Amino acid sequence: MRIEDKKVLATLRDLGVELKSAASLTDITYLGIGGTTDLLRLTRHESIPEVVKLLESNGIPFKFLGGGSNLLVADNVLPWVVMQLAQPDPDVVIEGNIATVDAAADLGRTVTMCAKHDLGGMEGLIGVPGTVGGALRMNAGAYGIQIGNYVREVKVYRGGARIIETLKGDQISFEYRHTSFAPDDMMLAVKLELPSKPFREILQGIRICNEKRRASQPLGQKSAGCIFKNPPGASAGRMIDELGLKGFSVGDARVSDRHANFFVNAGKASARDMLALIADVRERVQKAYGFELENEVVVWNA
Numbered sequence: 001m002r003i004e005d006k007k008v009l010a011t012l013r014d015l016g017v018e019l020k021s022a023a024s025l026t027d028i029t030y031l032g033i034g035g036t037t038d039l040l041r042l043t044r045h046e047s048i049p050e051v052v053k054l055l056e057s058n059g060i061p062f063k064f065l066g067g068g069s070n071l072l073v074a075d076n077v078l079p080w081v082v083m084q085l086a087q088p089d090p091d092v093v094i095e096g097n098i099a100t101v102d103a104a105a106d107l108g109r110t111v112t113m114c115a116k117h118d119l120g121g122m123e124g125l126i127g128v129p130g131t132v133g134g135a136l137r138m139n140a141g142a143y144g145i146q147i148g149n150y151v152r153e154v155k156v157y158r159g160g161a162r163i164i165e166t167l168k169g170d171q172i173s174f175e176y177r178h179t180s181f182a183p184d185d186m187m188l189a190v191k192l193e194l195p196s197k198p199f200r201e202i203l204q205g206i207r208i209c210n211e212k213r214r215a216s217q218p219l220g221q222k223s224a225g226c227i228f229k230n231p232p233g234a235s236a237g238r239m240i241d242e243l244g245l246k247g248f249s250v251g252d253a254r255v256s257d258r259h260a261n262f263f264v265n266a267g268k269a270s271a272r273d274m275l276a277l278i279a280d281v282r283e284r285v286q287k288a289y290g291f292e293l294e295n296e297v298v299v300w301n302a
C-alpha cells in the first residue's frame with residue numbers, strides 16, 4: 001500500500017515518522033519472505049496515538065512490526081502499511097539491577113550489555129533473534145528461561161484504548177509463547193529486573209547455550225525459528241522428524257535437515273509455498289499423532 005496524500009505525508013513528517021515507500025518485507029523478515037508496502041519508522045513513542053489517529057481517519061490500514069524474526073508475511077503488494085519503532089541511542093540503560101530497554105533494541109545485544117554490568121538470568125535468550133519488543137510480546141524463551149520472568153514494567157501502546165500505558169509485571173500474564181497483550185498492542189519499552197551474577201559466570205552460561213543451539217538449529221539459514229509451538233508434553237520437532245519429513249519441501253520452502261520444527265527459505269520461497277508446507281506438515285502430524293499443531297510463527301495474511 002502506498003501513502004500518496006501530500007497532507008498526510010507532511011503530517012507524518014511533523015510527527016517524527018520516517019517513511020520508506022514501497023519497502024520490501026523480503027529484505028526485512030528473517031524468513032526473507034513478504035511483499036511490498038510503505039514502512040513508517042517511528043522516532044517518538046509519544047506521537048504514536050496521533051499517527052494511528054491520522055492513519056485511521058484517512059482509511060489507511062496498518063500493522064506493527066518488531067524485528068521480523070518470527071513472522072511470515074504474505075506476498076505481492078500488501079494491503080496495509082507497516083509501522084516500526086526506530087532505534088533510539090542509547091536503547092539500553094542500566095541502573096542497579098534494573099535495565100530499561102527500548103522495544104526496538106536487539107535482544108542478543110541487550111543480554112550482552114546486561115552481562116557486562118554483571119546482570120544475568122537471560123543467558124538462554126542469547127541466540128534468539130529479533131527485538132526485545134518482539135520477545136516480550138511472545139514471551140520468548142529457550143533453555144528453561146523466558147523473558148517474562150524478569151519483567152518489572154512494560155510501556156505499551158494500547159491499540160484498543162489508543163493510549164500509551166505503563167503496566168506492572170504482575171498486570172501481565174506470561175505463559176509459554178503467549179502473553180495477555182492484545183494483537184494490536186505495541187510494545188514500547190520494558191524495565192527488566194535481573195539477578196546479579198559475575199560476568200564470567202554469565203559468559204560461561206552464554207557459551208553453553210550457544211553451543212547447544214549451534215548443534216541443533218539451522219543458524220545460518222533463513223528461518224523464523226520454530227514454526228509450531230510444542231503441544232503439552234510433546235515435541236513438534238521430534239514428531240515431524242519421526243515422520244521422515246526433514247528436507248520435505250514445497251517450492252523453496254523446506255523442513256530443515258537439522259531441526260524439523262524449523263522451516264527454511266532455501267532460495268526464493270513465497271509465502272504461498274511456506275503456508276502450503278505448514279498446512280501439509282500440520283495435517284500429517286494430526287493424522288499420525290492426533291495433535292493439532294498451533295503456529296508459533298506469526299502469519300500476516302493479506
Ligand code: EPU
Nearest residue numbers: 142143144216225226228229230235237238241258259260
Ligand atoms: N528433536 C528431534 N528431531 C528434530 C528436532 C528435535 O528428534 O529435528 C528432538 C530433540 O532431540 C529433543 C527434542 O526433540 O529430544 C526437543 O528438541 P529441542 O531440544 O531442539 O527443543 P525444541 O522443543 O524443539 C524448544 C523451543 C526452541 C528453543 C529450544 C531450546 C519451542 C517450539 N521451541 O525447541 O525455541 O530454542 O527449545 O530451549 O518451544 C523458537 O521458539 O522459535 C525456538 C526455536
